[in-house]
Amino acid sequence: MTHKKSFIESSFPVKEVSEIASKEKNIRHGHISTLHIWWARRPLAASRATIYASLIPEDEVKWNSIRKFIIELSKWENSLSLKVIQKAREDILKANGGKVLRMLDPFSGGGSIPLEALRLGLEVHAMDYNPVATIILKCTLEYPQRYAKPGETKVEVNNFGKSEKVKRKTDNLLLEDVKRWGNWVLEEAKKEIGRFYPEDPDGSIPVGYIWARTIPCQNPSCGAEIPLMRQFWLAKKENKKVSLYPYVEGKEVKFKIVGTGYEPMPNNFNPEDGTVRRAVAVCPVCRSAVDDKTVRKLFQNGKAGQRMVAVVLQHPKKSGKIYRLATEKDIEVFREAEKYMEEKRQKLMEEWGIDPVPDEETPEGKGKGAERAFSVRNFGLNTYGDLFNARQKLALITFTEKVRLAYQKMLEEGYDKEYAKAVVSYLALGVNRMADYMSNLCVHDNTQERTVHVFGRQALPMVWDYSELNPLSEAVGSWESMLVRRILLTLSHLSQIPPVYIQENGTSKQIIPAVRQGSATELPYPDNYFDAVFTDPPYYDNVPYSYLSDFFYVWLKRSIGDLYPELFITPLTPKSKEIVAYSHLPGGYEAGKQFFENMLKKAFKEISRVLKPEGIAVIVYTHKSTSGWETLINSLLDSDLVITASWPIDTEMKSRLRAKESAALASSIYLVCRKMKREETGWLKEVEEELEKHLYKKLEDLWNEGVSGADFFVAGIGASIEIFGKYKRIMDYSGNEVDVSKLLEIVRELVTDYAVKQVLHNGITGYLSPLTKFYLLYRWAYGESKVHFDEARKLAHSVGVNLEKEWNRGFIRKEGENIAVLGPQDRSIKTLEKSEELIDVLHFVLLLWKAGAKEEMKKVLKETGYGEKEYFYRVAQAISETLPNDSKEKKLLDGFLSDRDRLMEEIKKQQRGLYG
Numbered sequence: 001m002t003h004k005k006s007f008i009e010s011s012f013p014v015k016e017v018s019e020i021a022s023k024e025k026n027i028r029h030g031h032i033s034t035l036h037i038w039w040a041r042r043p044l045a046a047s048r049a050t051i052y053a054s055l056i057p058e059d060e061v062k063w064n065s066i067r068k069f070i071i072e073l074s075k076w077e078n079s080l081s082l083k084v085i086q087k088a089r090e091d092i093l094k095a096n097g098g099k100v101l102r103m104l105d106p107f108s109g110g111g112s113i114p115l116e117a118l119r120l121g122l123e124v125h126a127m128d129y130n131p132v133a134t135i136i137l138k139c140t141l142e143y144p145q146r147y148a149k150p151g152e153t154k155v156e157v158n159n160f161g162k163s164e165k166v167k168r169k170t171d172n173l174l175l176e177d178v179k180r181w182g183n184w185v186l187e188e189a190k191k192e193i194g195r196f197y198p199e200d201p202d203g204s205i206p207v208g209y210i211w212a213r214t215i216p217c218q219n220p221s222c223g224a225e226i227p228l229m230r231q232f233w234l235a236k237k238e239n240k241k242v243s244l245y246p247y248v249e250g251k252e253v254k255f256k257i258v259g260t261g262y263e264p265m266p267n268n269f270n271p272e273d274g275t276v277r278r279a280v281a282v283c284p285v286c287r288s289a290v291d292d293k294t295v296r297k298l299f300q301n302g303k304a305g306q307r308m309v310a311v312v313l314q315h316p317k318k319s320g321k322i323y324r325l326a327t328e329k330d331i332e333v334f335r336e337a338e339k340y341m342e343e344k345r346q347k348l349m350e351e352w353g354i355d356p357v358p359d360e361e362t363p364e365g366k367g368k369g370a371e372r373a374f375s376v377r378n379f380g381l382n383t384y385g386d387l388f389n390a391r392q393k394l395a396l397i398t399f400t401e402k403v404r405l406a407y408q409k410m411l412e413e414g415y416d417k418e419y420a421k422a423v424v425s426y427l428a429l430g431v432n433r434m435a436d437y438m439s440n441l442c443v444h445d446n447t448q449e450r451t452v453h454v455f456g457r458q459a460l461p462m463v464w465d466y467s468e469l470n471p472l473s474e475a476v477g478s479w480e481s482m483l484v485r486r487i488l489l490t491l492s493h494l495s496q497i498p499p500v501y502i503q504e505n506g507t508s509k510q511i512i513p514a515v516r517q518g519s520a521t522e523l524p525y526p527d528n529y530f531d532a533v534f535t536d537p538p539y540y541d542n543v544p545y546s547y548l549s550d551f552f553y554v555w556l557k558r559s560i561g562d563l564y565p566e567l568f569i570t571p572l573t574p575k576s577k578e579i580v581a582y583s584h585l586p587g588g589y590e591a592g593k594q595f596f597e598n599m600l601k602k603a604f605k606e607i608s609r610v611l612k613p614e615g616i617a618v619i620v621y622t623h624k625s626t627s628g629w630e631t632l633i634n635s636l637l638d639s640d641l642v643i644t645a646s647w648p649i650d651t652e653m654k655s656r657l658r659a660k661e662s663a664a665l666a667s668s669i670y671l672v673c674r675k676m677k678r679e680e681t682g683w684l685k686e687v688e689e690e691l692e693k694h695l696y697k698k699l700e701d702l703w704n705e706g707v708s709g710a711d712f713f714v715a716g717i718g719a720s721i722e723i724f725g726k727y728k729r730i731m732d733y734s735g736n737e738v739d740v741s742k743l744l745e746i747v748r749e750l751v752t753d754y755a756v757k758q759v760l761h762n763g764i765t766g767y768l769s770p771l772t773k774f775y776l777l778y779r780w781a782y783g784e785s786k787v788h789f790d791e792a793r794k795l796a797h798s799v800g801v802n803l804e805k806e807w808n809r810g811f812i813r814k815e816g817e818n819i820a821v822l823g824p825q826d827r828s829i830k831t832l833e834k835s836e837e838l839i840d841v842l843h844f845v846l847l848l849w850k851a852g853a854k855e856e857m858k859k860v861l862k863e864t865g866y867g868e869k870e871y872f873y874r875v876a877q878a879i880s881e882t883l884p885n886d887s888k889e890k891k892l893l894d895g896f897l898s899d900r901d902r903l904m905e906e907i908k909k910q911q912r913g914l915y916g
Helices: 014-026 044-055 063-074 082-095 112-119 131-147 173-196 292-300 328-352 369-373 390-412 417-437 479-495 545-559 588-610 626-638 657-661 684-704 709-724 740-759 770-782 789-798 838-851 854-864 870-882 888-897 900-915
Strands: 102-105 123-128 151-159 162-170 205-216 225-228 233-236 241-249 252-259 280-282 305-314 321-325 465-469 500-504 507-511 514-517 530-535 611-621 641-650 667-675 679-683 727-731 812-815 818-821
Touching (some): 044 063, 044 530, 102 112, 112 123, 112 530, 131 173, 131 417, 131 479, 131 514, 131 545, 173 390, 205 292, 225 252, 252 305, 390 417, 626 709, 626 740, 667 709, 679 684, 684 727, 770 789, 770 838, 838 854
Parallel strands (some): 679 727
Antiparallel strands (some): 205 225, 205 305, 205 465, 233 241, 305 321, 500 507, 611 667, 641 667
């Protein structure tokens, strides 16, 4: 069936939307990332822009104004602009005959995509297999649309010194009730456990307590208690440097606080030098080391302990944090909290019929890739309850109990059951958000002087020293901070999204987003049901969603599990149908990979089944390995979804950790698909010609949009599927079917050829050897990062280099599973003396320039003949342009190139003298 092309199938403002999307992670107030953590959420900007561009037709006349509007629409400040959103909704309705379109996201996760579909006026159906995601989706999509309406709520007023509840009208009943009951929960918790967070005599409030885990020194003649601390900084700012200072008295390690405003920092003391690194501990008393295996054993055998070291305080009338050492009184208060926690635990266990402290097992942390992100079991933290100290447990079970009681009190006040369930769901998210800041896996951030939450990374890593937050304070992570400054702000934002109405029997009816828990491989919808499917499926083992979300599931089960019995049947989140490649399956990672691929294929077949014949699907994919793309392509081809366009959108912050240490992608590829009949057979020669013609045009567009490096290769793959995806099979003239990997090889060669010409500003590629091309392209694609061997091999192959023959001979180094490309600063001058390879000569010359051996450098340039060749300097210039400003290699290149004209002239003169 033919379809009218949508705007996204011919054009998209990649550069501008990428810029807006990559900055979005810095936005906090009102953004759904602050409602509850979910991993790898797509940026709202990219979701909104791609959904809109998919649902309006291409229009060559209005092309420029549509493009400008998409850029405006994607801006965060316009997400609540009624004028902008209304125009977007009207454009979509007009393009589709006034009909409200029905959309599905079967992998909804944190809800970015369905939220933006709702904002754009669609009938939204959101699904996820994970129960934690399902609760988040209900609080993001369903409840604000269903209940954020005008109404009457009770508020407490002071009437001549007497507290009374009076009814007051409000424009947003849900927001007011979440606020009211959130305050009630806090006040009730304060009454019960406030005594365990006592103020100092001067009125300073403790906002955090610094703890160190401890082990006994294994030197038989010592036996001291070693406080395990990765470093000793408390405040490390330009104008404030405060540290703990460990010193030894007899066989005891004691502390002082030193630095700005305290005793002077001792000479020869570096606060960076802690007592433990990579699980190897050093005793401050006798200086003997405890190896990592022994450290783990001590934890596993219950020989480890913990010690409160310092208290972080904030005075209500003063700015800044102050520090003092923990006293016997602080430790006594903690012991009282520990005792009370055990009493309360027994009482609640009898009432609830479940241990209020999570006794479910933590992940094992074995296997490959993302599964290794869980190291806590190696240190005896075997249950989720073990991830909290006694006072943290007490705080969390108390808040959980108050949330449950709030629901009961709402019913007593005559609240509708379903509405009370919605209100209390936000309070349960508040407990979850607090748990993220109230674990013994939280560290003290010395640059911002606050507690850092557990999930700074997609992992549950072991920490040695930790920060215990006061949940009754106003510090980041406390109840007040999480509920008022995070959840209520987000709820307010979500409540301002205009409702979606359809006309039914002459009356207007609001469509509430439908949220379901279920597997994408078994969609509970009839054939040809949806006008559009927008989704972001998982990628192999990139994110172990179920294991990460178990941290929150165990608390949700205790706070609102009774209200959602269908979501909390299993002890931990369900995993049997989770589409992730885990290695714990019988058969290891290969079996896990096969499982993922089969399940993804099923999911795409289901998407194709429920999509209308003229419908559109946009699938977001991020995978830097070509094998990952092979799977996606095969799965899509099997489902009869044909890619008609693809766009790489930058979705990551430039400064993120992974981008600095490995060649992580910045872009996600948005693949636009149609349900189409594919041609039976394509012939390789014709497909290659078609590919070359299509790809060069597409690569030119991508280049002009500022796409570069590894993202450029991946975007090229996306673009190529638009051609070979049209055929059920592609045959060569010998009658053999050509598989996807062979096609991707052709694509990589075409992309490489284009990239080399562009990087070198064309004209000189014929002069370059395969090794020089490889070096140049590697630097352009991956900078100075290491790359998995398979990716490097494919890049090498595309320029005619056999990587296995070249590694560990010259600039290519194999390091385990990775390949590193050495710069001149990492190479020995001796190994470069006799080489005539351009890149080796360039490195040799750079090292001579660095050493100040100018005459020798000129001699090398003259003897090799490169000194008077323009292309030699252009290669050097091109490499420099690929590297960041702080790169050592770039500095050498730029220094050498600053003398380029004079050098060339001198060498030419010498040559003329020789032969004149």
